Amino acid sequence: MTDRHSAAPDRLHSLPRYRQPLPRESVSRHIVVMQSAGACAPFVGELEQPLVLNGESADFSRRLHQVLVGATVGSHLYIMGDEAFIWRIHGEARSAGLENDEIDITCTLAGARLVYCVHCGLTQAAGPEALLTCINCDVGLEVREHFSQRLGAYLGVCTNPDQPFAGARS
Template identity: 25%
Template sequence: MEKGYSITTKPIYGTLVWQKKATHHVVIVGGEGGGKALLKLFQQMVPKQPVSVFYLADDAASNKYVSIVEEMSGESITVCDSQEALTAALNTELDNCYMGTQFYVAGEEKLIWPVAKLLTEYGVDDRNIFKEQTGSLARRVFCVHCETINEDVHHNIHQCVNCGLNLFVRDHFSRHWGAYMGFMVDGETPGEIPPAQEVYP
């Protein structure tokens, strides 16, 4: 990559920090990395305001953080074993949210951006969604040719799971799709596919 080059649409992630003026906190995390982010968040303090915590925990490594955080904070955590269960739980929560609620999301991008999209559908401003990327750097890639989202992409060239085209994964990110753009790599020179490199471990 050329020095000084950057893409303005590419997400920049931070570290979760409580927003002290919030009237309500909703925390959504996934995986072991999300569990660590959750633990660090409660190590900052246990807020006086109401807190709702949702954890997509589908393995033993993730589950250990549930008991640690519950004991530390005194808060009950809603544990979900699938993205579908998490979405259903969030729909119920969002129906009862009110002005001043702040949202915190930590996990891999395949968790962060579907959650962010759901929140915006409920009218939540993106400025009120604080995001921390943890775990794998694998990307979600949107195939511009067949409009398919490809999950867990680790290489700069990826074969679309739907149309089979070899896609070059660009740094351009679409918040509408919650994914990076993938364009046919051999559009001008059919059949000439450069070697793929693992750049998102």
């Protein structure tokens, strides 16, 4: 993974670090995917003829899929939104064949983040809280400061290892 996704020296290595993307000059096609109009960053106005997809559009999923599978060499993807949105789109882009150096991710909105329950394997949306209960297995989870780029989620582990399924059995 490239340096732009690595953590700052005072943070754990696995935590994502976001920065404002810069327009790429050697790009033949700029693809901008934003969660909402409010997620748009000012640099988009500097791009030459960008293709802009808004997550609030009725046909967003269909159009996104078409654009990602049709992306050619020289395309560059800029993703803007909250953490849950940008990492979901990042995963879709990687599955469609885009490489990490062809993708810029920018967290432009406060909002949901994804948490992966290591006990049942469910990935669920959550707020910034350090503790939550898994909506699938009812285990109390502590959200660790470890981010899996493959999953696009923080890892949630049992808050009480002496009774890992206490919530599920009560």
